[in-house]
Amino acid sequence: MAGAVLSRRRVLAGLLLLPPAVAGCALGRAAGPAEPDPLIALADAARADAALAAAAVAADPNLAAALQPLVEARTQHAAALDAEIARLNPQRPTPAPAPPPSSRPGRPEVQRAVLASGRAAADVALGLPPERVGLVASVAVCCNTYAEVLT
Known part of the structure; x- marks a missing residue:
């Protein structure tokens, strides 16, 4: 041959x-x-926290002074996280808004949710590349600070 x-x-x-x-x-x-972007879960949690805090304010308007800044902060977190996710994956569809909570939440439920979100963000930050750590770390610190303020 x-x-x-x-x-x-x-x-x-x-x-x-x-x-x-x-x-x-x-x-x-x-x-x-490919593994899903870990920021997707954080953005979803930010939307859920904002919806939970807004529902708590709707259930008890006396909570507005304490929770309205949290609603705004978590809404901004969701937008910033979504922008970072879109930077790496421009084809990702726009996420749906968080569904409203099924119960009438109060201050303790909001505090628990924000504390859990802060822990989750801190855990995710440990495994991120340097260019994403700042965003996620600031989300973690903000959530943990709000959780302390709500005690």
């Missing part, structure tokens, strides 16, 4: 010499499913 014949053994031996990611691409397979 005039040319080199590629046998299965030669192809497999050649693939063993390639890094696994390159070998996966050479075989027409993706390296694995």
Whole structure:
């Protein structure tokens, strides 16, 4: 035979010499499913917190002075997080607004939700690249501060 014949053994031996990611691409397979952006859950939580605090104000207008700034802050968090998500994934559809809470929340429910959001943001910040840490860390600090103020 005039040319080199590629046998299965030669192809497999050649693939063993390639890094696994390159070998996966050479075989027409993706390296694995991309993980969802961790900021999506934080943005969803920001929308939910804003809706919860707004519902608490609607249920008890006396809470407006304490909770209206939180509604505004969490709405701004959702917008900032959505902008960062869109920067890396412009094709992502616009997120839906948070559904209203099923019960009449009060100050303790809002405090628990914001505290949980602050913890979640702090946890996410630890695994982010440097250009995203500042945004998420500021969300975590803001949530934790509001949770303290609401005690």
